[in-house]
Amino acid sequence: MEDEVKISARGVQVYYEDKQAIKNVDVKIQDKTVTAFIGPSGCGKSTFLRCLNRMNDTISICRVEGEILLEGQNIYHPDVDPVQLRAKVGMVFQKPNPFPKSIYENVAYGPRIHGLFESKSDLDEIVEMVLRRAALWEEVKDRLSEPGTGLSGGQQQRLCIARAIATRPEVLLMDEPCSALDPIATAQIEELIADLKENFCVVIVTHSMQQAARVSNKTAFFHLGDLVEYGETEELFVRPTDPRTESYISGKIG
């Protein structure tokens, strides 16, 4: 089970206009694990992450080459509908970005547009289940009709996670989900991530090596658009094989 490959990228190259941001990356990401992308700022972590649910499509100058297989199907195949793909591959962003709507509506929006429920009580159930899953239910159950933007930063980010998992995705992408949060909120999110890997394939970008060490099973180290090293998190931190990885984790580049 552990070794089941969820996503496999082959020869992925990403260009912004003429500038290459990702150089020939091959990687296999496993299901029911947390995979962390680390590397110095600007090395292409976000860019690569956004390839996995084709969010890069929204940037007109961005061009992706190579193939990315989700359960064997190339998501860059012309027949693939990126909108459907994104329901399957959820995303949580760096800055918490709840909709300026009620907490309930934030979670219900995904199921609504994808028609994932039969009745109103069905939807209520989904909302409750999802908010429980995101460890937010106890805090918000009495104020579901209040705006999601009124929550604290950490709560907002958990709401965004709830919103993402409400569409029943298989993969959850997180781009530095804790970088705008305080340590306590960060700890809560990390706990949640550890919990989420039971059901999802989680890919998290982080600039904090400690965070990667704490939450991830596998780690990929990017440098200047190259995937330098990829392996078991412990292995990579304790016995890096590439000198670039070593100097990064010992704090010499970054």
Place this chain on the structure above:
Amino acid sequence: MAHETGSLSEATALSRKRRAAEKRYRLYGLVAISIGLLMLVILLTTIITKGVTAFQQTYITLDIELLESKLDKKGNRDINDIKKVSTFGYAPLTKNSFEKLISANNLNTALSPKKASKILSKSAASELRNFVINDTSVIGRTISFEFLTNSWIDGYLKGRINRGDIQNSKNVSPEQLDLVDELVKLGIVEKKFNLSFLLGSDASDMRPEAAGFGVSMVGSFYMMLVVLLLSLPVGVAASIYLEEFAPRNWITDIIEVNISNLAAVPSIVFGILGLAVFINFMHLPQSAPFVGGMVLTLMTLPTIIISTRASLKSVPPSIRDAALGVGASKMQTVFHHVLPLAAPGILTGTIIGLAQALGETAPLLLIGMIGYIASNMPSTLLEGLASPNSAMPAQIYEWAKRSDPAFYERAWGGIIILLIFLVTMNTLAVILRRRFERRW
């Protein structure tokens, strides 16, 4: 260079200079604002002092004996016979009424009753005639009737006309003014609130006292309706397309530049375009509010597009990411999330665009929406849109053009009404903007 050591509160040459500059700058600001406010006060007091008199009008209350012998000689109340009596036939009634008035109150006047009755508006006889034709049962009775006085009497009571001014006037004599003074004391002539200014239509050159602003207000209303219904959907659709869907290339660049250019085109250009295209080429009716509305739509569209695009742009990209991230399509993202957030800004821009259009005069003159076009309120929507009418600013211009100062007063009165509309609309825009300011 070493810093001067010493207390922080001690003034150095540099800090003194900096403070003086700050003080000077603040002073400039205050002076500039004071000048602006002073101008505003002067403007408003001028407008109000000149225009407020238009909201009052001099009326005279007369008992009129509606003699059967004059109005219905055969006595059979046949409406066709009664209609044959022209306004000239009604003149003796007012004359008789004055005769009785003078003798009953022992008024000391050298005027013949006929001369005395000339203080009435020229519209008096036709008002009386319409009244009788509407309800023939009044014939034979004595009815108390409220007439407009002519504009010179009105001007005299409002202080616009002095006795010195009228020495050689054919329109009004000192004796008439004496009589009016007496009648004012008796309470028979008095100034009242001028409801017909708010409800009525423009009148001919000879009867400024009867000219009203109401019909042109309605003309403006229908025009604004057309502008709103055309420019809001078209403008918003165009903006959404340009902002959210259109690719960025040289074609959209050209479109963008040209929209900005259009916003700067003088309104008279749109007027002559409307004349050439809508009236001369498409043969749409002249002076019709819907054509006026179409011309003003051309003018308002760029304003609405620019402000709509600005408010779409101001919706943070994180909201779009959020929606796309849960698998919303582009369409859903725009209509479920972006548009609602941009709506207050769009509305504000629309109101400001409408307010601009409401005050626009030049293009209307070119398509014939000038004063004295409509003499009745339109009774249906279709009539309101298609039958010839004027609009507020064009009516004001028309009055200001006429030589009689009585019209001039009405022009100022019209400006007060127009300004009330504009200030209301702009306030509404500000309130909307405040109310819905950035909720994310």
